[in-house]
Amino acid sequence: GAVVSQHPSRVICKSGTSVKIECRSLDFQATTMFWYRQFPKKSLMLMATSNEGSKATYEQGVEKDKFLINHASLTLSTLTVTSAHPEDSSFYICSAKGLAAETQYFGPGTRLLVL
Amino acid sequence: AQSVTQPDIHITVSEGASLELRCNYSYGATPYLFWYVQSPGQGLQLLLKYFSGDTLVQGIKGFEAEFKRSQSSFNLRKPSVHWSDAAEYFCAVGARRDDKIIFGKGTRLHILP
Numbered sequence: 001g002a003v004v005s006q007h008p009s010r011v012i013c014k015s016g017t018s019v020k021i022e023c024r025s026l027d028f029q030a031t032t033m034f035w036y037r038q039f040p041k042k043s044l045m046l047m048a049t050s051n052e053g054s055k056a057t058y059e060q061g062v063e064k065d066k067f068l069i070n071h072a073s074l075t076l077s078t079l080t081v082t083s084a085h086p087e088d089s090s091f092y093i094c095s096a097k098g099l100a101a102e103t104q105y106f107g108p109g110t111r112l113l114v115l
Numbered sequence: 116a117q118s119v120t121q122p123d124i125h126i127t128v129s130e131g132a133s134l135e136l137r138c139n140y141s142y143g144a145t146p147y148l149f150w151y152v153q154s155p156g157q158g159l160q161l162l163l164k165y166f167s168g169d170t171l172v173q174g175i176k177g178f179e180a181e182f183k184r185s186q187s188s189f190n191l192r193k194p195s196v197h198w199s200d201a202a203e204y205f206c207a208v209g210a211r212r213d214d215k216i217i218f219g220k221g222t223r224l225h226i227l228p
Contacts, residue, residue: 004158032214043205043220044159093158097214102147102166104216108158 002028004096006107013084014115021079021110023094029074030096034104035067038091050077084114117142119208119219127225130198136191136222138206147209148189149216150180154202162204165189176200201226 003026013019023033032051036044048064050056050071058064066088068080077096081088091111095104118141128134140146147166151159163174170182180191189206206219 006158034214034216043218046215046217049215095159095216103161103164104214105161106151106159 002026002096002098002101002105004030004094004105004107006092006094006110008110009108010111010113012113012115015085016083019081019084019112019114021081021092021094021112023077023079023096023107025075025096025098025105028096028098028101030077031074031099032097033071033077034095034097035069035077035079036093036095038093038109040091044093047079081112084112086114088112089114117146117208117210117217119206119217121204121206121219121222123222124220125223125225127227128196129227131195134191134193134196134200134224136204136206136224138189138191138219139187140189140206140208141187142208142210145184147216148180148182149207149209150174150178150189150191151205151207151218152176152202153205153221159205162191196224196226198226198228200224 005024007022035047038044047062048056048058056069071077093109095106097104120139149164150162162178163172165172165182203221205221207216209216
């Protein structure tokens with residue numbers, strides 16, 4: 001099956017700093033990538049959808065200036081958490097989908113801890 | 116609006132026993148339906164999906180699910196669970212017009228030896 005990677009797997013940062021998380025499709029071209037956030041013992045919440053070369057579409061209630069998403073190539077999307085605060089601590093998961101595919105493939109997730 | 120309900124937060128079964136995890140969805144048209152499994156510290160793995168056709172869907176690891184339109188349900192089943200099946204299971208519904216997937220809150224499966 002298709003493989004999606006995320007880097008880093010874990011990151012700890014100080015409050016006020018920015019953190020970038022990468023999501024890569026390793027063996028297919030991802031025309032669409034999705035970013036989710038998962039709170040402890042909770043479900044996944046879709047944050048935004050990004051299509052290669054276009055601006056991301058954010059879900060209601062997600063601050064686009066806080067969570068910057070870039071999908072500059074068919075194999076890479078990045079999520080930057082700007083001026084991170086402790087409440088941004090969470091598990092961030094990306095998924096990727098090819099143009100003709102019916103299924104999203106999920107990355108292993110990134111655990112963010114903001115001190 | 117789409118929604119997914121997994122009524123059981125935790126389920127405990129003995130190893131070798133059968134399993135059924137419940138899932139109900141709300142969607143205005145025929146949805147895409149998915150079951151994913153998430154092991155501790157790991158990402159989501161697709162167990163099976165339903166898009167159309169046969170309402171009984173076979174997946175990986177011996178799992179199956181049945182789409183029942185009249186009940187708006189897509190329950191996951193396995194005839195005999197293994198200790199390695201202990202994980203969090205998510206039911207999800209996707210729209211055909213876009214690629215968004217809405218997840219249920221998950222069911223944590225515990226296996227007794």
